Amino acid sequence: MHLIIDGYGGDSQLLAEGAVLEKLLDEFPAQIGMTKIAPPAVYRYVGSKPQDWGYSGYVVIAESHISFHTFPARNCLWADVFSCKDFDADKAIRLIKQAFALQDVQAQVLPRGFEFMEAEAEPAEERISA
Amino acid sequence: MHLIIDGYGGDSQLLAEGAVLEKLLDEFPAQIGMTKIAPPAVYRYVGSKPQDWGYSGYVVIAESHISFHTFPARNCLWADVFSCKDFDADKAIRLIKQAFALQDVQAQVLPRGFEFMEAEAEPAEERISA
Numbered sequence: 001m002h003l004i005i006d007g008y009g010g011d012s013q014l015l016a017e018g019a020v021l022e023k024l025l026d027e028f029p030a031q032i033g034m035t036k037i038a039p040p041a042v043y044r045y046v047g048s049k050p051q052d053w054g055y056s057g058y059v060v061i062a063e064s065h066i067s068f069h070t071f072p073a074r075n076c077l078w079a080d081v082f083s084c085k086d087f088d089a090d091k092a093i094r095l096i097k098q099a100f101a102l103q104d105v106q107a108q109v110l111p112r113g114f115e116f117m118e119a120e121a122e123p124a125e126e127r128i129s130a
Numbered sequence: 131m132h133l134i135i136d137g138y139g140g141d142s143q144l145l146a147e148g149a150v151l152e153k154l155l156d157e158f159p160a161q162i163g164m165t166k167i168a169p170p171a172v173y174r175y176v177g178s179k180p181q182d183w184g185y186s187g188y189v190v191i192a193e194s195h196i197s198f199h200t201f202p203a204r205n206c207l208w209a210d211v212f213s214c215k216d217f218d219a220d221k222a223i224r225l226i227k228q229a230f231a232l233q234d235v236q237a238q239v240l241p242r243g244f245e246f247m248e249a250e251a252e253p254a255e256e257r258i259s260a
Contacts, residue, residue, distance in 0.1 A: 002134075006242055016179070036176050043168050043190050047214065056190045058197070062175050065186060066199050067212075070252075078242070080210070084177065110240070112136055112208070 002110040003089050005079040005096055009103030014071035016056045020040050024099045025059040025066065031095060032087045034061040070100070077102070132240040133219050135209040135226055139233030146202035148172050148185045152231045155189040155196065161225060162217045164191040202231070207232070 007083035014020050025040035053074040058067040064083040071077065077100060081092050093107050144150050156169035170189040177183060184200040184207075194213040201207065207230060210224050223237050 004132075004240070004242060013197060037186070038173050039189075041168070041171060041188075045190070045192050047192055050213070052166050056195060058188055058190070060171075060173050060175075060186045060188060062177055064195060067188075067195050067197070069194065078212075080212070082208075082210070084182070088240065108240075108242075110134070110238075112134060112238075116199070 001086050001089070002035060003079075003081040003087075003092055004094060004108045004110060005081075006075045006104035006106045006111055007079065007100065007104070008075065008106075009095065010075045011101040011116055012072045015054065015070040015075065018044060018057075020099065021054045021055050021057045021068055024096075025057050025068070026044070026091060027067065028092075028095060029061050031057060032092050034066075034085070035087075044094055050093065053059060063064060075100050108128070131213055131215050131219070132242050133211040133217075133222055134238045135211075135223060136206070136236045137209065137226065137230065137232035137234070138206045140205045140207060140231075141201075141231040142205055144230045145184065145200040145205065145207060148187075150229065151185050151187045151198055151200060152246075154226075155187050156200070158196065158222075158225060159189060159191050162211070162222050164194070164196075164213060164215070164217065166191055168246060193218045217245060 015090045022042045029036050038060050038061040042055055045056050046053045051089055054070040054072050056069050058065055063100055065081045079096055089109055099107050151173045152170055159166050166189055172185055172187040175186055179187045181203040184202050187198045189196050197210045199208045209226055219239055227235050
């Protein structure tokens, strides 16, 4: 399951604090039932336009990752929560919205790459129904 | 632009080498016209089933990121190439396919989070046409 969030109308001070993003990346995986396999990494970036700067951060969780890119001067962020396991997307959206006081969130859930898991699940289902 | 790749039928030895993924993450951004802002990070993970193990790798590029998760025992991988800038998706797919000898690649291109950029671009276009 791959949850994609484009968030708008956020608090520019929160978006401009690398420590806010680092704390979120550190605590967020456990809040949605995931396990970190490494500490979060957060980098400040500066784009080609003056208003394009912010923080890029990610944390690797078992078989998956969570990433953020913040744009304080634009009051927005992009987030990806990508996991082998299902998780509570509504809770994930709520936590991210709160962390940066986002007013508008556009979320997409993208099923992907799980063909082999579905193929494995079929015989088990047949056995259950037999 | 967010290119999402689910690749199947890859070479399990290549997928099982963290160094192969690290080299790809190091060289791939420049090959598609992007700039790293930090060295790549690669982690070995072990999932809940014995066949679920592999490498998760990540590199942060200006305003964007590239991530991979390999599954050597399943001959597959998941990759995300996410960038503010447009890039040559066909070239990106070809390079990833070659690196792990993938037989089948399912790719999706997801436009996202560029509302503010489109809003900025409009007046410029009006000036050009005036």
